[in-house]
Amino acid sequence: MKSERSERSKNSVCSDAIRLLDLYSEAASQSLILQQAQFQAVVADDAESNRFDLLIHAANERKQNAKYLYLNHLHNHGCSYEQLRNASKDLNAVVDAPLTKTAGKV
Numbered sequence: 001m002k003s004e005r006s007e008r009s010k011n012s013v014c015s016d017a018i019r020l021l022d023l024y025s026e027a028a029s030q031s032l033i034l035q036q037a038q039f040q041a042v043v044a045d046d047a048e049s050n051r052f053d054l055l056i057h058a059a060n061e062r063k064q065n066a067k068y069l070y071l072n073h074l075h076n077h078g079c080s081y082e083q084l085r086n087a088s089k090d091l092n093a094v095v096d097a098p099l100t101k102t103a104g105k106v
């Protein structure tokens with residue numbers, strides 16, 4: 001008897017995985033928006049630019065939680081592994097890169 005996981009096509013996209021990836025993407029985007037806002041405040045010599053610290057911390061926690069919900073789903077469900085793994089790599093590249101690039105231009 002085949003398990004549910006082994007019968008699922010590696011290329012099929014599960015709606016739960018898509019939803020979780022969307023949540024992860026949205027959380028990552030919110031984190032970047034806050035980091036960008038803090039960066040702009042620092043550049044503008046805003047003495048209270050640290051007001052973003054707690055917001056960024058909370059946003060990063062939401063991002064990590066969303067990431068692990070997504071990754072745990074892939075692991076437990078075994079759906080669309082190849083396709084979503086590539087999407088996850090792209091998302092991680094987007095999440096990790098922009099702030100470093102932006103900071104490097106100053």
Ligand SMILES: [Zn+2]
Nearest residue numbers: 014017077079
């Ligand atoms: Zn799934």
